[in-house]
Amino acid sequence: NAGVTQTPKFRVLKTGQSMTLLCAQDMNHEYMYWYRQDPGMGLRLIHYSVGEGTTAKGEVPDGYNVSRLKKQNFLLGLESAAPSQTSVYFCASSPDRGSRSNQPQHFGDGTRLSIL
Amino acid sequence: AQKITQTQPGMFVQEKEAVTLDCTYDTSDPSYGLFWYKQPSSGEMIFLIYQGSYDQQNATEGRYSLNFQKARKSANLVISASQLGDSAMYFCAMREDRGSTLGRLYFGRGTQLTVWP
Numbered sequence: 001n002a003g004v005t006q007t008p009k010f011r012v013l014k015t016g017q018s019m020t021l022l023c024a025q026d027m028n029h030e031y032m033y034w035y036r037q038d039p040g041m042g043l044r045l046i047h048y049s050v051g052e053g054t055t056a057k058g059e060v061p062d063g064y065n066v067s068r069l070k071k072q073n074f075l076l077g078l079e080s081a082a083p084s085q086t087s088v089y090f091c092a093s094s095p096d097r098g099s100r101s102n103q104p105q106h107f108g109d110g111t112r113l114s115i116l
Numbered sequence: 117a118q119k120i121t122q123t124q125p126g127m128f129v130q131e132k133e134a135v136t137l138d139c140t141y142d143t144s145d146p147s148y149g150l151f152w153y154k155q156p157s158s159g160e161m162i163f164l165i166y167q168g169s170y171d172q173q174n175a176t177e178g179r180y181s182l183n184f185q186k187a188r189k190s191a192n193l194v195i196s197a198s199q200l201g202d203s204a205m206y207f208c209a210m211r212e213d214r215g216s217t218l219g220r221l222y223f224g225r226g227t228q229l230t231v232w233p
Contacts, residue, residue, distance in 0.1 A: 031219045042120075042207060042223035050219075058220065090161060094219050102168060104151055105221055107161035 002026050006091050006108035013081045013115050021076040021111050023091030031094045032074040033058075033105065034066060036087040043090060049074055081115045088112050117142055120208050122224035129198045129231055136183070137193040137227045139208030147213035150191040151221065152182070155205040164206075167191055169213075198231045205229075 004025045013019055030051050035043040045058030049068040065077045092105040121140045129135035152164040167175045167182045175182040183192040195202055205228050209221040
């Protein structure tokens, strides 16, 4: 009963390094999202996907890229990490667009990323 | 403009008492959903309760209820009989059902609730 799994849970990078965060869900959800959480800011949407092979920009997409090659996986990439990208990253998934649906987004446990 | 406003950065409540966490929202979409999530110190996001804009009754889930006042655009979370384990950050979120960003949630900045014995 894994739900949404994020790897890694913690990572420290140096400025300019690249890395990929992996999100995997086993609930056959169509929609997947990447958020970042910063102190006092709540969660802000980085990128999202409405299905395999599709991605779109959210509220704060600069400096990030994403891919959804398989329905169950949603990857978030940092090409050249910057200290401003130090944050907690959450992946979430949901089963449908949610028109009058009570289905919540299901979240992973988060990835703590520090950029030195 | 903020879609979700939580005006209480921190709240304190004594164990076994009830507490209300405020949330106001801003949307022109006639169809939307409102959600509350709990984030304990361990960091995970836990879904608590949902209210749809067309729901006639206020949502309830165990000790959680949502005081939905549509005309005032408020969706306050009420926790009855607080427990020490309720100490956490609480986020209000909204989904616009006809928005262009399918299914995305707009989050408030959160309210840190502390329950004391």
